[in-house]
Amino acid sequence: MGAAPAGGWTTGTIIELDHPTDRLVRLRFHVEDRVDHLPGQHYVVRLRAPDGYTAQRSYSIASDPDDPLLELMVECLPGGEVSGFLHDDAAVGDVLELRGPIGGWFVWEGDAPSVAVAGGSGVVPIVAMTRYARRLGLQDQLKVVVVARTWDDLPYAAELQRYGAFIALTRENLAVEGGGDRVAAPPYPAEVEDLVAGAERAYVCGSVGFASYATRLLEDAGVPTDAIRVEQFGETG
């Protein structure tokens, strides 16, 4: 794999902004002199107060590299200084400092049959990968397993379902195509066996607890530990 593209500091103007659920904000930016990204890369968003104080956080890119706008989906964290501002105060027309794309490890270019296992807002970089896969007709090369507590806790739930992702909800039953419900539970190994089979690489994204769960699930399904790439966030206990 060659070096992934990287961009320096620039600015982005919010062109679209909506709140798909109570805790999510979807931001679509026009980015000045944008450097094309690879699916799975991220951006840094930096906020600047009038006295020069700044706060910055990294967010995964949800958009396909081909999308004229850069899309970020941000989960509002309790007391989150940057996510709280983006959720409550940011508006269309605002200009924010952005830096990206960044990161060359957690990227998928369709170069290997892969499986992605993501939890909650960890689906965002995987969504970029699925959009890319769909545009290039590479859906067979990227199988997706996503886990969330409820349908509303899962960003891009309907889009992921249309992609053919296996969705496991742990706190509510999920209606299954053709009738019946999948009872609330994490994915059973048997449910993901076919998706994992043939994968040469695996991508895991989610909270710290989720990442260790998903890694174990993949290892139990026969994925070698060194084929697993992990992107995790959040605090330990």
Add this chain to the structure above:
Amino acid sequence: MPITRGFLGKRRPERPDRLPPGQYDTGSGWPTLTAEATPKLDVEQWSMTVDGLVDSPQTWSWREIHALPESTYFGDIHCVTTWSKFDTTFTGVSVDTLLEAAGPRPEAKFVMAHSTTGYTTNLPLEDLTGGKAWVVWDFDGKPLARGHGGPVRLLVPHLYFWKSAKWVTRLELMERDRPGFWEQNGYHDRGDPWLEQRYQGDP
């Protein structure tokens, strides 16, 4: 750069002199960030090697490294993902002690730290000498948790924390710098938090 309309900032640092630019105080939390699956490392199998451009390459078993003089770091740590953690205590052995045993050759200028997982990170040798770096196994008086690199990690607290390789097993002394894992993936070759050396191309 533009002021962000409506942003005042919540977390004014109480001790701004201790917080490098762009960082926030994570308080009692300790975020875990890892690019790989966390390995289960058996200390009976583990060893620490110092080799490359040295007079006599050295390898210590788990027991042997614990027999070396103990050294403790008390202070702050800083992660490129913008959290800083104040007043941490790590115990292990000073990298000076390991280097002294191996005898770096004069042409050795850089070090590649290797982990059991294959993770690598590069450092100038002078960032590992003079009481600035440790190989550690205790955090706050308890064995270091696996997710944080336990049972043993490198600790280079004056640089961003990706330089403090988890599950470290080897320090390779080199004449020329070459990029490690994150450095190949866009991160800075040195990573000084006070200079905000986060990504390639930063000062």
